[in-house]
Amino acid sequence: MVTASSKQLASSIEKNKEISINHQKLIDATIETIAKRGLADTTISHVAKQAKVSQGYANFRFKSKENLLLSSLQFLSDEYKKSWQKIFEDEHLDPVDRLLKICENDFSKKIANRNKISVWIAFYSEVKFRPSYLSVCQKQDEIYLQQMEKLIDEINTKANQKSLSAIEISESYHSMVDGLWQRILFDPKIYTNEFCKSLIIKYFKSIYQNEKKFQ
Amino acid sequence: MVTASSKQLASSIEKNKEISINHQKLIDATIETIAKRGLADTTISHVAKQAKVSQGYANFRFKSKENLLLSSLQFLSDEYKKSWQKIFEDEHLDPVDRLLKICENDFSKKIANRNKISVWIAFYSEVKFRPSYLSVCQKQDEIYLQQMEKLIDEINTKANQKSLSAIEISESYHSMVDGLWQRILFDPKIYTNEFCKSLIIKYFKSIYQNEKKFQ
DNA sequence: CAATATTGAATGATTATTCAATACAAAACT
DNA sequence: AGTTTTGTATTGAATAATCATTCAATATTG
Known part of the structure; x- marks a missing residue:
């Protein structure tokens, strides 16, 4: 039995x-x-x-085809989320190091490669017309932004940075990443992952001028 | 006769x-x-x-349908180009004022409205697969970036700003605009044109800290 | 009465979806 | 052990819908 x-x-x-x-x-x-x-x-x-x-x-x-597409978007979304969730939750790491790891992840070959970016953008372009796509993308974005804001807030406090709010910095970062991903697709020879990452780091450098880790 | x-x-x-x-x-x-x-x-x-x-x-x-789509993209592209070309060429204006006008234009209701943005993104998403779309988009981007770089270079010189190159600043600006356009489409209640513009201006403020026009 | 602009129905190609037929594997039975 | 039965997985051809494109017929204009 x-x-x-x-x-x-x-x-x-x-x-x-x-x-x-x-x-x-x-x-x-x-x-x-x-x-x-x-x-x-x-x-x-x-x-x-x-x-x-x-x-x-x-x-x-x-x-249905629609369901297959949605499942694929969900898969991509989950994969991405897992990759940054781990970093945000790593309490052992100094906030600035966590931020650097987030940047690294956002422009890693696993995440920011032409195949995946073209899939993301394909779905983005339909988001306005398929509520189901929007909800997958939006849910993810919200959590990412929330965690990012919390992280930036910590860094702001430590660095005594007051001219830009945590929300402003995370929104700027987030939109820059989206824009750069698009650029990687258009012109990968100029917009290498390294170039994009360094651009972002320089953005942080201009905000946190005393933080040596951004040098 | x-x-x-x-x-x-x-x-x-x-x-x-x-x-x-x-x-x-x-x-x-x-x-x-x-x-x-x-x-x-x-x-x-x-x-x-x-x-x-x-x-x-x-x-x-x-x-053909393809030709109609391409002509529409070309029209949008030309319309946008005319709007910024005028500003870049306005020699009477102070460089910083020119930059502010460029920002204003990039987030004006005429350019950055949901209808036009969704069309841009729709075409972007197909760029990888239609060389004709790419060439329309790329040609425009190149000139915009070139002019932007020249403008930023002037401002850098006047402001004695040396930590970020003109290329770096214009690339960052450009990708931030692209990213914010996307966000206007996703969540127009949060990402109003005013909010996006102010985010960008704050970016410039953090770079040119002595320039009062960014306050 | 040309000449040109515009229509809208017909055509052929493409594609998601369905489903009867088949392959396959595990279980039940000699 | 080998054979049959049963249930599930998978196939691929048929279906029906959609759509770009064509073109003979019609309307419009000078």
Whole structure:
């Protein structure tokens, strides 16, 4: 009896594993396809071919194309969130070091590469017309900004910086990052990840002139 | 003879006027349609209805949908360019005043409104896949950045500001503008044009701390 | 009466979605 | 152990909808 039940369990896990492999395979294929062909030219058929499953299956698995796209956006969003959440929560690190790590993350090859940026921008461009996209993006932004504000506030206090509020600095940072990501897509030869990061660091340097870590 | 010829001329102008009215009507309708429904959902049929001409005519007039879209992007791009070109060339104005006018223009209701921003972002998102879009956007950006750099360089010299180069400041400004435009689209209640402009001005204030015009 | 502008219905291509048919694997039964 | 049964996973061809493009027919203008 025990054996039978554990066998069943094992088989069930195995099955779920298989299922989630296909699930992730399709999401990866969606991201790759959007990056390669653009959202406008991303069809179920292209995604299915990329994922090496049949067209019918891709649709069946996610119920609809819309749902597959949304799941892919959610995946990207979660991946990004995990990467910065870890940094914000690292209490061992000095606030300035945390900020530097956030910058590093925002322009790391894993996050700020042309494939992922083109997917982000593709979704951004549709946000106004698909409330479901907006809610995924907005929810993430809000938390990021909140944590960023808290962090900047700490730095402001320590550095006795009063001319710019924490909100102002985090909003400026955030919009600069968005703008630079766009630029990486347009002209990656000029806008290398290193260049973008250094631009941002110089922004902080001009605000916190006495902080040596920004030198 | 003179009369005949001038009549002919008048008629030809009249005709061109008619033609260009339809031309512009379709471009306006394209921009409105993209703003209202998104690029993905912009069909010749929607644009034609908006412009109050037949579907066949819209296509005939612009040879293809692609061409209509490109012409609309070109129109937006030209309109924007004219607005900043005038300011950059205004030699009577003090460099700092010119910079302030550029900011004002970049966040004026005519330029930074939700309709136009959503059209810009729609095209941006396809830039990687349509070389023709890229060339329109890139050409404009290059000149803007070049002029901006020249202007900032003047201000740097006058203010004896040396820690940030003119290139660095103009790149930062430019990407911040792009990022803020995006934000106006996402959350117009928080990101009002005034708020965005003041954020930018504060950026300049932190760089040129002795310049009273940024207060 | 030309000549030109404009229409709108027809065409063909593309694409999301459906679903009957098939492959596959695990379980039940000799 | 081998065979059959059962249930699930996956396929791929058929369907129906949408859309850009074409073009013969019609309207408009000079």
